[in-house]
Amino acid sequence: MIIDGREIAKKIKSDVKESLSSCLRAPKVVAIILGDNPSSESYLKMLEKTCTNVGFDYELCRLSDTASEMELLALIDEKNKDDSINGILVQMPLPAHISQEKVLMHIDPVKDIDGFHPLNAGRLFKGEKAMRPCTPLAVVTILDALSIDLKGKNIVVIGRSNIVGKPLAIMLMQRHATVTVCHSRTQNIAQHTKAADIVILAVGKPGFLKKDMVTEETIVIDVGTNEVDGKLVGDADFDALKDYVKMITPVPGGVGPVTNAVLLLNVLEHFEL
Numbered sequence: 257m258i259i260d261g262r263e264i265a266k267k268i269k270s271d272v273k274e275s276l277s278s279c280l281r282a283p284k285v286v287a288i289i290l291g292d293n294p295s296s297e298s299y300l301k302m303l304e305k306t307c308t309n310v311g312f313d314y315e316l317c318r319l320s321d322t323a324s325e326m327e328l329l330a331l332i333d334e335k336n337k338d339d340s341i342n343g344i345l346v347q348m349p350l351p352a353h354i355s356q357e358k359v360l361m362h363i364d365p366v367k368d369i370d371g372f373h374p375l376n377a378g379r380l381f382k383g384e385k386a387m388r389p390c391t392p393l394a395v396v397t398i399l400d401a402l403s404i405d406l407k408g409k410n411i412v413v414i415g416r417s418n419i420v421g422k423p424l425a426i427m428l429m430q431r432h433a434t435v436t437v438c439h440s441r442t443q444n445i446a447q448h449t450k451a452a453d454i455v456i457l458a459v460g461k462p463g464f465l466k467k468d469m470v471t472e473e474t475i476v477i478d479v480g481t482n483e484v485d486g487k488l489v490g491d492a493d494f495d496a497l498k499d500y501v502k503m504i505t506p507v508p509g510g511v512g513p514v515t516n517a518v519l520l521l522n523v524l525e526h527f528e529l
């Protein structure tokens with residue numbers, strides 16, 4: 257079975273729209289971008305559409321890619337203080353002369369809809385209520401939407417990044433899964449993936465998960481976004497797996513659309529409906 261991420265995203269968006277219908281004021285999201293990288297532009301177009309379609313206000317702030325760190329921090333300050341703004345997103349990656357860590361620390365944690373601030377990361381780590389990073393949140397949202405009970409399941413996460421692998425492992429442990437995190441130094445990854453009920457890919461290598469690494473009972477969630485010959489592909493050998501495994505998310509149309517939709521849920525986290 258191929259998992260339809262667009263359908264799951266649609267449901268989330270219509271639920272969000274519905275919950276806003278009796279609201280006096282719409283929540284507002286601000287995106288900040290430095291420079292004009294084409295893939296960032298297309299991501300922000302999608303974000304704008306997602307926000308405005310459900311009735312959120314959306315503002316895009318553009319700085320030049322030569323803007324100083326101080327300029328960016330001052331802009332974030334202004335948006336932190338502005339009570340009409342509920343969510344702030346600073347588009348990554350940032351130019352090399354700007355410290356990503358400093359920028360993330362500067363965003364008010366209650367407006368940190370990416371969940372990248374150390375306070376939110378720490379809260380997640382401790383199992384407290386937190387803004388959670390959208391990509392791992394999308395993965396657990398997809399599993400929930402499919403009514404897959406994670407309790408006691410063997411889940412292999414491939415990738416240990418701060419944005420996906422690490423926070424995802426924590427969220428899955430919270431749901432009582434047994435989590436194995438594999439990465440570039442893991443020996444014999446296939447031995448782990450073959451024994452897993454669910455394999456989650458966040459490695460950034462096209463075709464990484466092959467048919468001989470899984471079984472017919474495996475559920476595959478593919479977080480990979482790689483460009484091959486101008487086309488977007490995931491980390492799984494999708495064509496070989498799609499008619500073999502129990503379930504798999506396609507790329508595009510899998511985790512990506514849900515990632516954008518769950519961002520809306522983070523905005524509502526601290527918004528008085």
Ligand SMILES: Nc1nc(=O)c2c([nH]1)NC[C@@H]1CN(c3ccc(C(=O)N[C@@H](CCC(=O)O)C(=O)O)cc3)C=[N+]21
Nearest residue numbers: 299345346347348349370488508509510512513515516
């Ligand atoms: N501060 C920050 N927060 C982010 O969340 C963030 C970021 N910076 N920088 C860039 C990445 C990328 N990202 C995507 C999310 C969804 C799709 C998505 O919906 N993709 C569609 C495909 C769209 C297409 O075909 O081009 C899909 O998978 O179906 C893509 C990319 C969020 N990012």
